[in-house]
Amino acid sequence: FPVAVVLPAGGSGERTGLTTPKQFVTVLNRPLISYTIQAFERVSWIKAIVVVVAKETQDLMQSIVHKFHHVKVKVVQGGSTRHRSIYNGLQALSEQTDGSAFTKPKVVIIHDAVRPFVEEDLLLKVTMAAKDQGASGVIRPLVSTVIATTTEGYLDHSLERAKYRASEMPQGFLYDVICQAYQRCSEFDFEFGTECLHLALHYCNTNAKLIEGLPTQFKVTYKRDLAAVESIFKETLS
Ligand code: CTP
Ligand code: MG
DSSP states (O other): OOEEEEEEEOOOOGGGTOSSOGGGSEETTEEHHHHHHHHHHTOTTOOEEEEEEOGGGHHHHHHHHTTOOSSEEEEEEOOSSHHHHHHHHHHTTTSOOSSSTTSOOSEEEEOOTTOTTOOHHHHHHHHHHHHHHEEEEEEEEOSSOOEEEOTTSOEEEEOOGGGOEEEEEEEEEEHHHHHHHHHHSOHHHHHSOSOHHHHHHHHHOOEEEEEEOOTTSOOOOSHHHHHHHHHHHHHHHO
8 A cells, every 4th residue: 555754844943953854964975854765765665755945945845855766755835833844745745636655544644853863663663553553653761750840840740651652753644644633733732742642632533553662763953963973873883
């Protein structure tokens, strides 16, 4: 069955403190996002990737995409929030009906462009679970206890750590389910939070199967994460 990937890459990476968005930062002579695309290119059953970027980085992204020959990559314009960028990416898969790689897939995988260490084994688990259950995601145990704070900066209450998990990527969805969820959600939800699984659960009442991921498949959030990515690639390439 056809599987497509949406890679949101339309953020500005504020938390890195760098002027270049983290997905375009050079890691061992190549932009970070090219490693993520390469990880998908290596998976034979993935035929189409939609990369969603900010308007001002579309030309740069096109020049990166030209270097990939074994998977079809389409570049589309993102939005002001992650949800909007993902929505635009999903739309790009509904426009074509000509049987090309970008024709409406059965399952869509959503994965952050700034998570270059994604592996085929996890992609397969997420994809199969999404096909059977409607939606699927990756989780990790929490390192810290999560507490809720008051707006004045006092402790409100704390959550029982064992009951909660960190939500990671990739996530998989039946394409029709996630599209319907985005169509049904209100403008408020659209801006609220960044969790696609929540939308699918809330608006389509689907199951969301959770799969435990590996700590090595982390997201680049801070500058130090870029340094970690570089040293990992240095090790694996030497
Ligand atoms: N993203 C996007 N469109 C947005 C915001 C985020 O496509 N309007 C993407 C980012 O490019 C990234 C992924 O969503 O690949 C995960 O988001 P995050 O790690 O928060 O990235 P940024 O929003 O760029 O970083 P920050 O929150 O530090 O500004
Ligand atoms: Mg962000």
